[in-house]
Amino acid sequence: MTKAMRSPGEAQHEYREIRGFASFDDPETLSYVDSDGNPKFEAIRETDEFRTLRRRLTTFIFPMTALFLTSYLTFVLLSAYAKDFVSTKVIGVINLGILLGLGQFVTSIIITLGYARYAKRRLDPQRKLLAEKTGVEE
Amino acid sequence: MPTTGNPVLNLSVFAVFVLITLYIVYRASSRNVTASDYYAAGSSFTGAQNGVALSGDFLSAASFLGISGGIAAHGYDGFLYSVGWVVAWLVGLLLIAEGLRNTGRFTVGDVLAFRMRQRPVRAAAANATLVISFFYMIAQMAGAGGLIALLLNVTSKWGQAILIAVVGMVMVLYVLVGGMKGTTWVQIIKAVLLLLCVTLMSVFLLGKFGFSLSAIMDQATDNNKLGDAVLDPGAKYGFSAMSKLDFVSLALSLVLGIASLPHVLMRFYTVPNASEARRSVVWATWTMVIFYLCTLVIGFGAMALVGTDKIAAAPGGENSAAPLLAFEIGGAVLLGIVSAVAFATILAVVAGLTLAASASFAHDVYANVIKRGNAEPRREIRVARLTAVVVGILSIIGGIAANGQNVAFLVSLALALAASANLSTILYTIFWRRFNTVGTLWSIYGGLGSCLVLIIFSPVMSGASTSIFPDVDFAWFPLGNPGLVSIPFSFLCGFLATVFSKREPEMDARAAEMEVRAISGIGARH
Numbered sequence: 001m002t003k004a005m006r007s008p009g010e011a012q013h014e015y016r017e018i019r020g021f022a023s024f025d026d027p028e029t030l031s032y033v034d035s036d037g038n039p040k041f042e043a044i045r046e047t048d049e050f051r052t053l054r055r056r057l058t059t060f061i062f063p064m065t066a067l068f069l070t071s072y073l074t075f076v077l078l079s080a081y082a083k084d085f086v087s088t089k090v091i092g093v094i095n096l097g098i099l100l101g102l103g104q105f106v107t108s109i110i111i112t113l114g115y116a117r118y119a120k121r122r123l124d125p126q127r128k129l130l131a132e133k134t135g136v137e138e
Numbered sequence: 139m140p141t142t143g144n145p146v147l148n149l150s151v152f153a154v155f156v157l158i159t160l161y162i163v164y165r166a167s168s169r170n171v172t173a174s175d176y177y178a179a180g181s182s183f184t185g186a187q188n189g190v191a192l193s194g195d196f197l198s199a200a201s202f203l204g205i206s207g208g209i210a211a212h213g214y215d216g217f218l219y220s221v222g223w224v225v226a227w228l229v230g231l232l233l234i235a236e237g238l239r240n241t242g243r244f245t246v247g248d249v250l251a252f253r254m255r256q257r258p259v260r261a262a263a264a265n266a267t268l269v270i271s272f273f274y275m276i277a278q279m280a281g282a283g284g285l286i287a288l289l290l291n292v293t294s295k296w297g298q299a300i301l302i303a304v305v306g307m308v309m310v311l312y313v314l315v316g317g318m319k320g321t322t323w324v325q326i327i328k329a330v331l332l333l334l335c336v337t338l339m340s341v342f343l344l345g346k347f348g349f350s351l352s353a354i355m356d357q358a359t360d361n362n363k364l365g366d367a368v369l370d371p372g373a374k375y376g377f378s379a380m381s382k383l384d385f386v387s388l389a390l391s392l393v394l395g396i397a398s399l400p401h402v403l404m405r406f407y408t409v410p411n412a413s414e415a416r417r418s419v420v421w422a423t424w425t426m427v428i429f430y431l432c433t434l435v436i437g438f439g440a441m442a443l444v445g446t447d448k449i450a451a452a453p454g455g456e457n458s459a460a461p462l463l464a465f466e467i468g469g470a471v472l473l474g475i476v477s478a479v480a481f482a483t484i485l486a487v488v489a490g491l492t493l494a495a496s497a498s499f500a501h502d503v504y505a506n507v508i509k510r511g512n513a514e515p516r517r518e519i520r521v522a523r524l525t526a527v528v529v530g531i532l533s534i535i536g537g538i539a540a541n542g543q544n545v546a547f548l549v550s551l552a553l554a555l556a557a558s559a560n561l562s563t564i565l566y567t568i569f570w571r572r573f574n575t576v577g578t579l580w581s582i583y584g585g586l587g588s589c590l591v592l593i594i595f596s597p598v599m600s601g602a603s604t605s606i607f608p609d610v611d612f613a614w615f616p617l618g619n620p621g622l623v624s625i626p627f628s629f630l631c632g633f634l635a636t637v638f639s640k641r642e643p644e645m646d647a648r649a650a651e652m653e654v655r656a657i658s659g660i661g662a663r664h
Contacts, residue, residue: 039661041651054657058569061232069393072225076389079218079371080382087370092352093359095369097214101221105427108224112231112423119416127658136660 032134039136049130056122064111071107075100148289151474152481156308159327159482163312163320173515176522177244177497178407179319185414189421191322192405194329196223196396196422197429198487202332202480203281204549205430207456209437210449210463213358213368215375216437218385220430222392227426229561230397231419236412237568237656238403245494246403247502250563250582253648254575256511260502262582266559267400267498269586270552271491272532274399277548278491279306279537282484287453288461289477299538305484306537310530312489313496314523321489322408328482333425335479336432342467343439351435358441368441384617388550391621395553398560401487401494412659439463488533496525540606547618551593554621558585562628566636568656571649577636584635585628592620 032040032047044050078086079097086097131137174180183191201223208216242248247263279302286292286301312321347353355369362368375385396402406415440449440463452458464476500522505513513521540548563581566573592615593599601611617623655662 039651039654041654041661042647044654044658044660045650050654050658054653057657065228065232068225068228072221072393073386073389075221076218076386079214080375080385083371083377092350093356093366093369094352097371098217098369101217102431104221104225105431108228108423109427111228112420115231116416116420119413124413127660130658131660134660 032136039134044130044134044136047130047133049126049133053123053126053130056126060115060118060122064115068107068111072104075104145290147470148474148477152289152478155478155482156485159324159485160312160315162323162327163316166316166320166323173244173501173518175319176317176519177404177493177501179317179322181408181410182319183322183408185409185417186421187326187418188322188405188409188414189418190329190425191325191408192402192418192422193425193429194325194332194483195399195402195405195487195490196426197329197332198278198281198483198549201429201433202336202483203285203457203460204277204547206433206437206440206463207449207459208374209434210440210444210459211446211456212374213362213364213438213441214371215373215385217434218371218389219392220433222389223396224423224426224430226393226396227419227423229394230402231416231423233568234397234403234564235406235415235419236659238564239406239409239412239415240655240657240659240662241568241652242407244404244407244501245498246400246560246564247498247506250567250578251502251506252567253645253652254567254578254642257507259575259578259582260506262579264498264502264507266555266582266586267502268495268529269590270555270559271400271495271498271529272536273552273555274401274549275488275491275495275529275533276536276540277543277552278484278488279533280540280543280548281457282306282481283537283541284453284455284457285461285477285480285484288458289481291453293453295541298541302537302541303534305481306488306530306534309485309488310492310526312485313492313526313530316489318404318408318493321486321493322405324482324486324489328479328486329425331479332483333429335476336429336436339439339464339467339476340432340435343435343443346467347442351438354435354438354442357443358438361441361443361445361447363446380616383622384619387554387617387622388619390625391550391554391557391619394561394625395550395555395557395621398556398564399552400498400556400560401490403560404494404497405490412662436460436463440466443467492526492529492533495529496522499525543606550619551598554593554619554624555586555589557621558589558624558628560585561625562632566632567652570636571653572641573632573636574639574642574645576639577632580635581628581632584631585624588627589620589624592617592624596620 032044034040086095088096090096090099205216205219208219238249241252246267247260250263251259282305283298283302287298292298292301312324359366359368364373375381409415409418440459443466444462449459449462452462461473461477465473500518504521505518559582562585563578595613595615596618597605597613598618599605600607601613654660
């Protein structure tokens, strides 16, 4: 769809032609692939697309890690140091501790599904954007 | 001696399983020629297949026999294990799976040495892998011993030792014939069988008690000498200040160690890309949740129907809770099936471990340290196969020595080692730009060394009636599990050693490549 808009000179940039896309709004944009076809990772690392991706990834995984570790360690510490509290019977002979433990199963499922969804909606499209900009595929 | 079914029947169910899986392994591996085929099954598995195989690595003898036995003997304290094993997958999902898949090819060493000086880091990574795998393998072999004892009613230590040796040789055969592809298929088959088995047993048990977990637990308390107290924390770990700390230390090792085990890390290479790696962890999480819910029912079910005293007296001790329960509810046939499945899990898991250890030696030590990256692939695979045989022999010896210990407990030591040596190093190398070679070496050896030293001088080795060497006493470290000390110590070592050593500007390009690849997957095939 962009082919008709290209200036004739642009066709000389063979790597762009091969990859099938180009930043036609700025013909002087530097290449992210060196002459041997290897990606220039240092340049890629400095792009806004990569920084956004990195930020989106870390702002999800680190807080989530803190969250599930806190929740798990709370369960463990309560089991070790608040025996009477977790021994409170709730349903029949099932006590609060067992329920808290089963609660860890539930939070694990929620975080797993949450991450899968976040990755699909916020990370993967950004990865695609970066791949398109730099012309480097997976 | 309580009767436990017909040994001939048990053996034949098991033998049929071994023959079928060996045939599948043989068929799957006919094109097992390149290093990528042998180590990573040519990265040809889908996320779902690999997810089932991944959970198969964990639905091991330690989980199935050890944890259901732990719950049957100690109630609440056994349940702690189940929780840790499920939550631990989040570490793999959020922090490790994708970055690892994007930067490595065959081993942990690939990732750790990616932007560091190759030879020392690869040697360190291989050392850690071999030590961790050895500990984990001993646990599996001890589980095999207990199971055989129960199945064939072999009670003499010598008889069990011979049987452990036979089991060890079958495992090595899987690896030699099948490589990663064969091993993964065995893992998938066995994981499906095991899940079916525990789900059916749990549903049956629940049905028997009017679908009330409470009713099962209520009857369970009648068959445990602690009575009601077994449903509360403390049945195993007691109430002294040290035993509580030990409990916390164990919990920490579980949650941080599982996704750091070499044979699990290696599984992320059998899928074609990072999003399949992610998908496989999601699958694994689901299967693990179902499985561990079932162990809760089976553990308390065994306590209720078989009784803690009878389990403790059986050959194999605690580890025989699930098979005894199977005999109680389904007679000799179900015992045969459950035992065959349990056996298969040991075979498959140790095959995976042997493969991880042999890959690490052949790929990291032989090809990259000794041959400096110029090894001929065929020779490298030959070295890998040879290593598999050596590892197999060592684990047979270790398994015989550790026969009779609770396998879940032995596994917890391997987890402490894995978390101490691998987790800190992997996280630093993926997420911290400044991290360098000196930091890598300190965090691997600092974690591994401190963990080993603390195990040697802990009550596990000496000074208590339950120790491996009960007659001598050189223990000065009070905790049975060193994770609480050694895991933070390895993070600290890696941090301080990096900060106090020179930057490595010559590695900047590699560091940039690693960061981009790990986070975006871009260029991961180059």
